[in-house]
Amino acid sequence: MRPLLPTTRPWPLFDTAATRRIEVAALAATPDLMARAGHAVAKLALALRRGDGPVWLACGRGNNGGDGRIAADVLAAHGIPTHAALQPPASPPSLVVDALFGIGLNRPLDAASAAVIEAMNACSAPILAVDVPSGLLADTGQPAGTIAGLAADGVAVRATHTLSLLTLKPGLFTGEGRALAGRIWFDHLGVTPAEAPTAWLSAPQALPASLASHHKGSHGQVLVVGGAAGMQGAARLAARAALHAGAGRVYVDLLAPNDGGPADAGQPELMCGSLAECPLAVGVIGCGGGPEIAARLPALLSALPRAVLDADALNAIAASAPLQAAVASRAPGTTVITPHPLEAARLLQITVQAVQQDRLAAAQTLARQLRCTVLLKGSGSVIASPGETPTVISTGGPALGTAGSGDVLAGWLGGWCARHAAMPLHTLACAAAHAHGAAGEVNHVLPAGELIAPMTRLL
Numbered sequence: 001m002r003p004l005l006p007t008t009r010p011w012p013l014f015d016t017a018a019t020r021r022i023e024v025a026a027l028a029a030t031p032d033l034m035a036r037a038g039h040a041v042a043k044l045a046l047a048l049r050r051g052d053g054p055v056w057l058a059c060g061r062g063n064n065g066g067d068g069r070i071a072a073d074v075l076a077a078h079g080i081p082t083h084a085a086l087q088p089p090a091s092p093p094s095l096v097v098d099a100l101f102g103i104g105l106n107r108p109l110d111a112a113s114a115a116v117i118e119a120m121n122a123c124s125a126p127i128l129a130v131d132v133p134s135g136l137l138a139d140t141g142q143p144a145g146t147i148a149g150l151a152a153d154g155v156a157v158r159a160t161h162t163l164s165l166l167t168l169k170p171g172l173f174t175g176e177g178r179a180l181a182g183r184i185w186f187d188h189l190g191v192t193p194a195e196a197p198t199a200w201l202s203a204p205q206a207l208p209a210s211l212a213s214h215h216k217g218s219h220g221q222v223l224v225v226g227g228a229a230g231m232q233g234a235a236r237l238a239a240r241a242a243l244h245a246g247a248g249r250v251y252v253d254l255l256a257p258n259d260g261g262p263a264d265a266g267q268p269e270l271m272c273g274s275l276a277e278c279p280l281a282v283g284v285i286g287c288g289g290g291p292e293i294a295a296r297l298p299a300l301l302s303a304l305p306r307a308v309l310d311a312d313a314l315n316a317i318a319a320s321a322p323l324q325a326a327v328a329s330r331a332p333g334t335t336v337i338t339p340h341p342l343e344a345a346r347l348l349q350i351t352v353q354a355v356q357q358d359r360l361a362a363a364q365t366l367a368r369q370l371r372c373t374v375l376l377k378g379s380g381s382v383i384a385s386p387g388e389t390p391t392v393i394s395t396g397g398p399a400l401g402t403a404g405s406g407d408v409l410a411g412w413l414g415g416w417c418a419r420h421a422a423m424p425l426h427t428l429a430c431a432a433a434h435a436h437g438a439a440g441e442v443n444h445v446l447p448a449g450e451l452i453a454p455m456t457r458l459l
């Protein structure tokens with residue numbers, strides 16, 4: 001067994017309902033699923049244990065606890081001291097096995113369960129969560145919360161490792177899932193699901209190479225429209241990203257007066273341009289936009305064949321029913337929106353918390369409403385398009401949490417849309433978000449402009 005990430009292949013993700021159907025179908029042929037699960041947990045526990053202390057297995061009443069109890073028996077048979085109880089052992093454990101709740105968690109935690117979770121989190125030993133960290137909802141990646149009146153909301157096990165069993169669940173990879181699951185392992189227990197996945201987990205995507213005869217005209221054009229007063233940097237970051245992604249020509253239409261100056265003094269390849277001069281370009285619209293972008297959007301939306309809408313373009317659309325109608329009436333497969341959770345909340349007219357409560361559903365609803373591809377950013381970005389199975393991005397990390405990293409993503413995606421004009425936007429959005437996340441997986445501070453070079457190296 002090896003950790004699942006980074007992955008070179010896409011993985012199917014199954015929500016709780018699908019996992020239960022798969023389990024029922026598999027049990028007929030493979031009645032010993034729980035024994036297999038328990039053995040898999042014990043095997044990983046043996047590898048993860050640090051020191052000679054007992055392995056503390058906190059087992060709940062359901063099948064997740066059943067997996068934990070079988071693991072305890074297997075460990076004991078190997079001569080490992082075990083402590084299968086809801087209270088911590090008297091001496092410091094060498095490993096905590098969280099088998100309190102798995103996919104059966106279906107309501108807020110009571111005080112007793114929250115106390116067990118907090119006791120596990122208080123241990124200095126590594127924590128191996130069985131299937132899903134207890135307290136985390138497997139479908140959404142959000143904590144189930146606690147019953148009213150309990151002080152600590154959002155209580156969940158902060159696992160160092162999670163062993164997902166039978167299927168991989170979406171909630172391990174988006175929202176709080178990435179932060180709570182730690183390193184993810186997977187054992188399919190010998191079962192190959194027959195049903196369609198709820199979502200896909202992204203992998204690197206190879207894009208077609210240029211032919212020897214290709215020239216700048218074959219590599220498409222990008223028109224970046226944005227950069228209101230004081231925010232020109234956002235438009236320039238997007239334009240630089242589009243250039244390095246391989247667009248043949250990149251034009252910038254700054255909303256702030258530029259007085260005949262260069263599009264970007266630090267990147268002489270970038271040109272000043274406007275819709276009138278490049279009506280067939282891929283639009284990257286809204287980066288550093290300001291309210292001025294609203295007046296530009298009707299013409300841009302009706303003319304440009306492909307468009308990536310970000311930042312203030314999205315805020316303008318959220319505030320205007322005619323602009324929403326203009327987006328929704330564009331030809332299918334020609335528009336991507338790249339909201340962060342607050343922008344998605346404005347577009348959906350709900351709260352950020354409601355978006356985050358179910359990121360897959362929020363992205364799919366927006367895709368349906370605006371009839372476009374939606375790249376909902378954040379930990380475990382989600383890409384949804386009408387008629388497509390959504391994708392959860394498996395890369396990324398907090399180094400991306402810096403102003404301008406979204407501009408780089410929008411520009412990069414625009415660059416790929418121009419260069420790979422025959423490829424579907426959904427595929428390109430998944431590929432761009434995956435590459436952007438992979439470039440951002442560093443343990444140091446990464447100013448947004450410095451994302452571009454590693455993204456280029458990942459090509």
Ligand SMILES: NC(=O)C1=CN([C@@H]2O[C@H](COP(=O)(O)OP(=O)(O)OC[C@H]3O[C@@H](n4cnc5c(N)ncnc54)[C@H](O)[C@@H]3O)[C@@H](O)[C@H]2O)[C@@H](O)CC1
Pocket residue numbers: 023032033034037060061062063064065067100101102103104105106107108109110113130131132144165166
């Ligand atoms: N049956 C099998 O053969 C297999 C079982 N598996 C394991 O089984 C797990 C699912 O088992 P279950 O369906 O029994 O679910 P869980 O063990 O996750 O939890 C079930 C119990 O917890 C209760 N519960 C839910 N939320 C609660 C809350 N907030 N406070 C208190 N009680 C709460 C439920 O009413 C139910 O009684 C998987 O996550 C996985 O670990 C897997 O190993 C695959 C094979």
Ligand SMILES: Nc1ncnc2c1ncn2[C@@H]1O[C@H](COP(=O)(O)OP(=O)(O)O)[C@@H](O)[C@H]1O
Pocket residue numbers: 311340377378379380381395396397398399400401402403404405406407408409436
């Ligand atoms: N903790 C994180 N894990 C993964 N990705 C992150 C994290 N924090 C930020 N990001 C990514 O960084 C980018 C930020 O975009 P955005 O909020 O639009 O920034 P800006 O508007 O400043 O460019 C998004 O792609 C988002 O998914």
